[in-house]
Amino acid sequence: MRECRVNHLRLKADDTQHARQAARMVEDGLHTATLPADGGRLVLVRSLALGRISTAASSLSVSLLIEQALNRLPQQLVYGGHPSAATATSVYFHDEVDAWLQLGQQVAAGRLPSAWFWPRVAPGYRPDLPRPTVMLLLLRAALSSHSGPVHLVQLVRGLADANALDPLLDALSPDHGQILLGRCGWKTVPDPLESLPQRPPRVRSRFTPILVDWLRRWGDRDTRSQWLANILLAVEQPTRLDESDLSRAGRGWIAQVMESPAEAAQRLPDSTTGSGRPARTARLDSTGDTSPAPRRIGERTEAEPHQDQTTPAGRDVEQATPTVQKPRLNSPEETSDSSILATSEQPQETPAQKQAEQAEIVETLPAEDWRGDLLRTQAGGLYFLAAALRQLGFENWLREHPAWADAQLSGRLLTAICGRLAVADDDPIWLTLEVDGESDVEIDDIKLPALEPLAGWRKLRIEIAPIHKKAEWRVQDGVGLWLTALERWCALYTRLDLAEIVLRPAWLHHTQTHIDLHFSMAQVDLSIRRAGLDIDPGWVGWLGRVVLFHYGEV
Template sequence: MPSPCAASYHHVHRVHLWSTHAPLVQRGAILIEDALHTASLPTAERLVLVRQLQLGIIRSDRSSASLALTIEQQMAQLAGTAVYALDAAAVDAAMVYFNDALEPYYQLALRLALGFGLEAWFWPLAVRGWHRGMDRASGLRYVLQSLLQTESGSLAVVPLLQVLQEHHQLTALLQVLLPSDGAVLMQASGWPWPLSSLSQVASPSQLNPANQMLLSTWVQHWGSCDARSHWLAAILWVAENPGRVLASDVGERSRILVHQGIATLDMTSALLPPIETNPDEPFTSATAQAVAPFLSEDGAAPMPTPYPADESAQTQPTVALPHPIAPALQPLDAGRLPSACNNAVPPEQVALASVAPVLPPAQSSTCIAGTVGTDLPTHYGGFFFLLPLLNRLAIVSFLQSHPGAIEANFAQHLLRITANRLGIPQTDPIYQTLFSPDAWEPLPQWTIPAHWLNHQLISSPWKLRQTLIGSQLWDSSGQICLAQWQQAKAPTMVHRLLSRGREHIVKKPLITRAPAQWNGSSDPLLQTWQMALQRLCCRYGRMGLRRLVYRPGRLKFTRTHLDVTLPLEQAEVGIRRAGLDLNPGWVPWFGRVVQFHYQERR
């Protein structure tokens, strides 16, 4: 199955050809295939589904180029009548669309949870592999495993939890997970299971109070040694900071969070009224009233009239997912687990807390209601060309080797400070795609990626400087700090950098005063990365950051995708030569799939 996050993908579900002669049918199939490859079809800004395309009579002597023009003309006509898939008129529409490739998965899960009808023609096409023969539980679990197979991985599940939460249906998903699903979900998310008993976490882990209460409730239901408890803990931890998906100790942190959930439950269980929940029954509005009223940012969309639940939806499935996430695993045998793990509580005794919202409402805490999924004009459409630059500067390896930078949301701070330095006003929609992290706390110890030396961004000789906060290693220009540490002896990572650099170190202060705060930041780490961006842009793009960023265009963003559309005349040879307008695709530390498009002015 192709990834739903694929930047450019077209699929024809079925072709009907009729002729009295079999060779003519074969000839027509070849012409249609060539025409589809030749035709200029809609870009991948959104997922477009076409019910049928009438091509008429195809003569054997017709060229594929002329047939491609016919396809383009019919697609253009249908585009004018395209209907949003969640609109009531979509059932009879010839063309429907979703805002991105993952939205149908979230909306399908929501309708399964609510028990609404899914008779529209486009659902099996939008969520490939799902069919109406699946019962409610199997459908929800199939959506979950399909999202984990995308390039976004575990972060693609976070919007699913958000959508279900906004409509009071998060329990509907969690209650259909089988004990055997937990280990499969952990492994499909890229997290180890079973966990090693010797691993340790350098820094403590903690969820916000609402997420901690949610986790505590399900730890009580599943048990502290159930893999489902650890998977939920890891997902909630990553949801609060998408950059955490790059951390190497997510599994061990889930263990700490689960134990904290047990402690939280011990303190609050006496205050929580028990609510009877039956995983064999759909999650009803009566159960939802016991959970805090979570409201979506732009209000809940009107939903179709629900149909009576069929008998298949009333039966808890006892089989694995139709398409397993990973090789089949044996269900956990509670009788063979230590007594400390046999603490699961029967469903009828589970207390569902009435708590505040448990997940961030959207990718950006500054997102304005009603703007998600719409085109917004900007004068700084080239700002996101910085993402390929940062990837070229090995920001992923830097974050993975500096867990403190992940927790401090370093990448988001860097983007925001760069935007401020370039004079982008706070009213620009660019800020709606960025998080609003807490105040920046400088890291005490770090080194630049050794990969920078390959780009010749560092001028020599390097110079060592002693400061009040420790030792710093600067390049000869005094604008890039290569490393900072507080110990009397340089750590191993600094020695590795020196061995790569093969430069002569002058053991004397570079300057007698602090480096100039030309970028409005006194932190050498942020200053260093901004200067590296500037030098890399000049070296490969033959222009400065301001010229690169200042480009009128349009932004369209959803929970999982960001599409940047620029006028065709904004395409430059320098940018193309440097590869800055190549689609970054899935950017884990940014939390979205990013794509660039060039279009002629309309």
């Protein structure tokens, strides 16, 4: 469901009664108007002129006026990260997370963006605010969004990819850890050695140095360390957000790192990470001690002076002195979902904003058109299979067997389907499939899924019987099992094979949080509709994204 917010409504009428009547019609019109924006895209409009509204007009006629005004927006929209966005009347971002990342990266780089739309991106933002406060405002915006922890995971991931995560972590004070754990729905594991997982979670090596750095700063008992471990695990594999015991997995990772921090920090295969950026290196303890005596990360004795000369963000210690009180996050009991900062203030227009308000609107738009990221795919039906997998209990099964989620079974399954159907290597659908690491991982713990919708189907049991008898399970065995189940489910409930379901042209728009697929009305398939495959799945936990289907003209 698309959301529309209006901050200010300006009406000019002969009397108050007519003004109130017009306000009600505009409100009703906004509820019924069809918004042109794609699902997930964030569009910010500085002003939308509707012209004259007759007192005899109906809400429907006002709705049509709104639609006409909105349909003119694509000719005026400018991407919010473009230099000309400050003087544009309307801007767009790929999604909310993209907007927060644009602001966070600029602030982390020392810039103070003052365009009119930034306070709408992060309520309470002003260009004169210190960097730690802005970073906490971004946390507030993510946690207060409709997706909460999901958006927070994407925000942390984007900042880490841009080497801009340290300023956000540096803004956290000791009391923030417990509050963040609570807002994310994660419990605290007080004892680092209490009931740890038998096998520590598999983590991409580029995240381990980040955890090592901040364990040296905070220590392993700090709740901020627990939150950081949890969020990095979720960044590495978004499906972990659905795990009921993510905190224990995070604590297990912390314990693993504490045992051999130097080895953990140097676990990179070469001088660059998987994303091509220089690898981070672990810092010494704050005392500068290089002796071979074993030390726990961040641990100090009372006789040791604190002589750390740099912060994780690379600033002098005078700029991060403990005597400066950092902005404080409120606990959920102290504040509503709309605000978690005690220092939140109403944004006030700055001289720079007033100057931008008076500037001429640019006539030449940037080369990047707001619909330029729609890509043509021949495998538009791939995510119809999300509904079939839900019927087969795939998500619940992954939750009960986190080792399979860690091995990225879901991504490997979709990749195997595209490979079997010979989807072209340059098809953009591959951009939505993120699989890395070993492809032949051995899985110790296995319990075959019940496959309830197919439990009575003898043919399926016969086909998967050889897999039942295997003494050792590997990821490819799981892929084969679920692929067979999918084929049989689709044949039973749609009378179609995988190729007939998956291989259908569509326009694809994807971000870190959303996958939108656009089909023409002529592509409506009753076999697909009867099985419920083209009903919007919404949030798909094992995929870590929101999936939406659209029918109509693109």
